[in-house]
Amino acid sequence: MATGRKDSDVRPGPNRYVSRIGAALHLGRYIEDYHRPVIVTGEASWQAYTRYVATATDPETGLRGEVPLTLVEHYDGSATIRNARQIAGRLPADTDAIVAIGGGKLSDTAKNVAELARTDIIVVPTLASTCSAYSTVSVNYDERHRYVSSPLHPRTSVLTLVDPALVATGPRRYLVGGIGDTLAKWYESAPIFDHAEHLGPFDLLARESARLIRAQLLEHGAAALQALDEGRVDVHLQTVVDTVIGLAGTVGGFGGAAARASGAHAVNDALSLIPGAAQVTHGEKVAYGILVQLAAQGLEDDIRALLPFYRRIGLPRSLGDMGLAPTPEERAAVLGFAAGNRMGFSAAVPGITAHDVGVAMDEVERIAAQDDAAHAGMAHDD
Numbered sequence: 524m525a526t527g528r529k530d531s532d533v534r535p536g537p538n539r540y541v542s543r544i545g546a547a548l549h550l551g552r553y554i555e556d557y558h559r560p561v562i563v564t565g566e567a568s569w570q571a572y573t574r575y576v577a578t579a580t581d582p583e584t585g586l587r588g589e590v591p592l593t594l595v596e597h598y599d600g601s602a603t604i605r606n607a608r609q610i611a612g613r614l615p616a617d618t619d620a621i622v623a624i625g626g627g628k629l630s631d632t633a634k635n636v637a638e639l640a641r642t643d644i645i646v647v648p649t650l651a652s653t654c655s656a657y658s659t660v661s662v663n664y665d666e667r668h669r670y671v672s673s674p675l676h677p678r679t680s681v682l683t684l685v686d687p688a689l690v691a692t693g694p695r696r697y698l699v700g701g702i703g704d705t706l707a708k709w710y711e712s713a714p715i716f717d718h719a720e721h722l723g724p725f726d727l728l729a730r731e732s733a734r735l736i737r738a739q740l741l742e743h744g745a746a747a748l749q750a751l752d753e754g755r756v757d758v759h760l761q762t763v764v765d766t767v768i769g770l771a772g773t774v775g776g777f778g779g780a781a782a783r784a785s786g787a788h789a790v791n792d793a794l795s796l797i798p799g800a801a802q803v804t805h806g807e808k809v810a811y812g813i814l815v816q817l818a819a820q821g822l823e824d825d826i827r828a829l830l831p832f833y834r835r836i837g838l839p840r841s842l843g844d845m846g847l848a849p850t851p852e853e854r855a856a857v858l859g860f861a862a863g864n865r866m867g868f869s870a871a872v873p874g875i876t877a878h879d880v881g882v883a884m885d886e887v888e889r890i891a892a893q894d895d896a897a898h899a900g901m902a903h904d905d
């Protein structure tokens with residue numbers, strides 16, 4: 524295990540980032556220098572990848588692809604250290620590369636496996652739901668899918684191979700969630716940078732990357748989803764895929780732990796304590812967390828400015844939008860967890876308390892209800 528590793532290290536991303544339509548058809552070429560690569564994937568991810576390879580044609584070459592002939596290990600979907608250890612224990616002794624094919628939880632698990640096996644990792648995302656395929660961090664959960672930790676790994680991936688056409692085969696809600704998760708890069712890092720006494724060159728780069736991410740998503744997000752709905756992979760969709768997977772990872776990569784997460788992700792992690800929250804995508808919970816963080820900052824105008832975009836693309840604006848109705852006991856646990864010392868909410872809102880988080884959540888519910896009433900009135904007038 525590497526020593527001297529710190530969350531403040533500049534970790535800009537993969538050694539190589541490839542993004543083009545048809546790239547995943549030729550995965551075998553990218554791993555041919557390895558003696559014993561092992562694919563780590565999920566059931567749905569593997570089906571999506573093999574179906575894509577069997578039916579798609581590379582638009583540049585006109586060639587069809589083929590699935591690499593190598594050992595395939597399936598994870599159990601839990602994103603736990605326990606499952607990563609199980610997979611690592613089944614690997615052949617001469618494994619020299621992990622090839623992760625799947626979404627965010629799969630990538631997080633595979634990064635844990637690669638660290639345990641002390642081997643290279645190549646990531647082929649099948650979803651644009653988080654920046655996990657790009658970042659050097661894993662998000663780990665327990666057996667009940669409650670947040671546990673976010674370790675920084677000693678190695679970056681040697682290759683992140685992005686095929687927008689493969690990603691476009693995934694469920695729509697994951698791309699919606701990816702937009703929500705990635706939008707948080709600006710809202711979570713901006714107050715931290717504003718509070719900092721000094722910003723170094725890499726901090727400034729991270730801040731400008733977060734600003735660019737917000738602009739890209741607001742400009743291209745709705746059009747990308749329209750293209751997805753119409754079965755097209757156009758410039759809008761490609762832009763959003765690379766923003767969610769690639770650009771998002773640069774914020775924490777250049778800005779370190781201080782730029783990776785604060786209030787919105789603290790709310791996401793806290794919501795994992797509610798039974799049923801695992802059915803809500805990571806990005807949907809984070810998008811709701813953005814609104815809670817903005818309310819805690821007293822930025823109601825910013826919330827109202829975001830709501831039309833949320834409504835347009837289908838991001839949740841309330842607990843009810845996510846189908847969550849916590850009991851008083853569950854709510855108390857969520858508030859305490861979100862404001863706790865382990866979370867990063869205080870980096871965005873210094874001195875935040877559980878009571879403050881509760882007030883912010885109530886404020887979001889009030890504003891969302893007003894927004895619903897206003898739209899209902901407009902529909903009645905029409």
